[in-house]
Amino acid sequence: MTNGVIYDNIVVGAGYGGLVAAALLAKGGQKVLLLEGHTVPGGCASFYSRRGVIFDAGATTLSGMATGQPMQRLFSELGIEPEVKKLxxxxxxxxxxxxxxxxxxxxKWIAETEGFFKLPGLREFWELVHKIDRVGxxxxxxNDKLPPTSLGDLISLAKPSNLKGLPLIPYLFRSVEAVLxxxxxxxxxxxxxxxDEQLLITTQNTADxxxxxxxxxxxxxxxxxxYPYGGLFFPAKEIERKFKAFGGKAEYKKRVTGISTIHDGYTVKTTDGSEYKTRGVVTNIPLWNIPEIVDGKMKAHFNSILPKTENAWGAFxxxxAVDHPxxxxxxxxxxxxxVPEGVPHCESKSFFVTFSLADDSRKAPAGMKSVTISLHTKPENWQGITREEYGRRKAETGNFIINKFNVAFPSLREQKKSYIDFGTPQTFERYTSRYQGLVGGVPHSVSNNLLKMSSGVTPFRNFYNTGDTVFPGQGTVAVTIGAMNIAKRILDKG
Ligand SMILES: Cc1cc2nc3c(=O)[nH]c(=O)nc-3n(C[C@H](O)[C@H](O)[C@H](O)COP(=O)(O)OP(=O)(O)OC[C@H]3O[C@@H](n4cnc5c(N)ncnc54)[C@H](O)[C@@H]3O)c2cc1C
Known part of the structure; x- marks a missing residue:
């Protein structure tokens, strides 16, 4: 039952989006409650452990850390210095x-690709890629009012320093294939x-x-x-620590089951029967999950803006752990x-491997490495089948990948492998509550480009969305940008 406290904002979900929004709002003087369904923060960038070895739940790489880039700006604004190493x-x-x-x-990279692919045009291509990356x-x-949602936002974008962005606009509508x-x-x-395989792990789409x-x-x-020491959970934990230091309150094992409008805000209900009052809500759950916890006009609105699920991905x-003596x-x-021939029950033609570094004693003891492998699969590959068939497919896919791993890393082939676990979209659904286990956000495409993404600003008073299904989308950096922008909008409103 409600304890009489009225929060300025309740943040639903402690993934990177929720943590960043919550920490910045608390730093801005707001009374904030962070409600998370799982036992720890981090969401898709969280972890689990087995006897002293830490395994990544999903995400592993940290970027956006160069001076002025989003993660660097966030860490400096919060006054935290997660232990990381540039690779x-x-x-x-x-x-x-x-x-x-x-x-x-x-x-060096241009020379490497010229030597490897022996194609003309590589220099111009990579120079263009890096120029767009820099200006982008x-x-x-x-610009923190992206995407613009009002005339005021548009006016804020009309400044001389943005002129250098004009030549980039056509590339919003031009496919990689056209540039290739x-x-x-x-x-x-x-x-x-x-x-294609590099794009799949970033834009969640292929060159065409x-x-x-x-x-x-x-x-x-x-x-x-x-490389974040201990995994991406550790920077997440640092953000959470700062959130609490700014007076924020985080509650775990509190899955939100209902958000209802009241005259001056919202009531938020959780699985254990708790009920909270708040003037504002920031959701950090996929847009697909929102209709099931709201009602009336809100349900109708969110049902009308849901991104297509058929383009989105699950992960295997x-x-x-592997001995590394x-x-x-x-x-x-x-x-x-x-893996040009493909992987059973998966759509990727490659898989992404993350090893813990030898000096990362948080992740694995000396002489051992924690290994995380991920690739794209469709949730449908794992649905509508018997438990036996599900288990068979899971084992077939996992063992296939381990065999390919042994070929790629011959020195590790004979080394002891322990705590072997396989996960499917159903595993993600179970641990992160994400609808159908869809992860990685909404693929960026020519027809569904950045400008078409939901902004995170809703027609409902003091109700905002963050996370990888709203602008600008996929990955912890993009999610952080979105959450920083939403927190700024809320604080600017006063
Ligand atoms: C296999 C894989 C590899 C990836 N690799 C990288 C990478 O290397 N680098 C990178 O930057 N990104 C990577 N990503 C993407 C990145 O993990 C995500 O884009 C990002 O972490 C999403 O953050 P989020 O805050 O939007 O959502 P989430 O991380 O999904 O967080 C949402 C949180 O909300 C909670 N929740 C859900 N429903 C409720 C509810 N009703 N009530 C309360 N809490 C709820 C969940 O438990 C979860 O903690 C990867 C993703 C996957 C799956």
């Missing part, structure tokens, strides 16, 4: 026997599969339909990749392994 190479991509090393330095981040940093064609790069199958503007930020990200996960550490933490 160079930021990623290594394996194609059978061949290795492509994603150097941080642009010249600069504009995001200078212009540079004579569209028809090489190897380069195309490299680009991914808009070049957001794709460029995705293609450039491995040049500026950071493989986690295990070698003196020399692995070359980098992040790897993408191409």
């Amino acid at each position: 160079d190479p930021g990623m290594i991509i394996i194609f059978g026997e061949r290795k492509l090393t994603r150097h941080a330095d642009l010249e 981040y600069e504009l995001i940093g200078k 064609k212009k540079h004579g790069l569209a028809d090489d199958p190897l380069f195309r599969s490299f680009i 339909d991914a808009p070049f503007l957001t794709a460029a930020l995705g293609l450039a990200y491995p040049a500026e990749t950071y 996960m493989v986690n295990f 070698f003196d020399e550490d692995i070359e980098t933490a992040y790897w993408q392994i191409h």
Whole structure:
């Protein structure tokens, strides 16, 4: 039952979106309650542990950390310094026997791709990618009223420093494929599969339909990749610690089951029968989850703006610990392994591997590595089947991936692997409550570009949305940008 306290804002969900919004609102002097259904914060960027080994729930890479970029700005605004390490190479991509090393330095990277793919036009292509990445981040940093939702927002965008963004606008509507064609790069199958698999883990789409503007930020990200010690849960925990230091209150194992309008705000109900009063609500759950917890006009509104689920993805996960009794550490933490023939019950033609670093004693004891593997699958591959068939598919997919891992990393083939776990979209649905286990947000496409994404501002008084299904979308950096913008809007209103 309600304890008589009236909050300024209740934040529903403690993923990166909810944590960032909650911390900034509390820092701005608001009385904030953060309600999370799970036992710990972090959502898709959270963790689980097995006897001293920490495994990532989903997300592993940290980016947006260069000076002026969103994560750096957030950490500095909150006064936190999570322990991170810039990786160079930021990623290594394996194609059978061949290795492509994603150097941080642009010249080295261009030379690497020219040597590997032997195609003309690569220099111009990568220079364009990095230019758009640079200008894109600069504009995001200078404009917190994105996407514009009112005349006032539009006016705030009309400033001279935004003029350099004008040449970028056509790339919102131009596919990566069109740009590849212009540079004579569209028809090489190897380069195309490299680009498609890089885009799938960033824009959640492939070259034929991914808009070049957001794709460029995705293609450039491995040049500026950071490894968070202990996993992405640790920066999340730091944000939560600051939230509490600013007077915020976080309650766990409190899944929100209902939000109703009252004359001066909302009542929020949770699974355990608690009821809270608040003037405002910030949701950090996928838009698809909102209709089930609101009623009346709100339900009708959210049902009318739901992004298409058929374009969205689920994830298949493989986690295990592997003995690593070698003196020399692995070359980098992040790897993408191409599997041209495909993976059973999955749509990706590659899988993404994250190793804990040797000096990361939070994640695994000396001589052992925590390994997280993820790839894209459709929830339908795991629905409408018997428990036996579900178990069979899960084992088939997981064992297939471990076999491919052993081929890609021959020195680890004979090493002992323990705590092996496989996860499907149903696992995500169970632990994060995300509708159908859909993760990674809404794919960016030419027809459904950034401007068409829900802004997070709703027609309902003091009711906002954050998270990866609203602008600007996928990944912890984009989710952080969205949450920072929403918190600013709320605080500006006073
Ligand atoms: C396999 C995988 C790999 C990824 N890799 C990366 C990566 O390397 N780098 C990167 O930046 N991003 C990555 N991402 C994307 C990134 O994890 C997400 O975009 C981001 O973490 C989403 O944050 P969010 O706040 O929008 O939502 P979530 O993380 O889903 O958080 C939502 C929270 O709300 C809670 N919740 C749900 N319903 C309720 C309710 N009714 N009441 C209370 N609480 C509720 C959930 O338990 C959860 O904690 C990856 C995602 C996946 C799945």
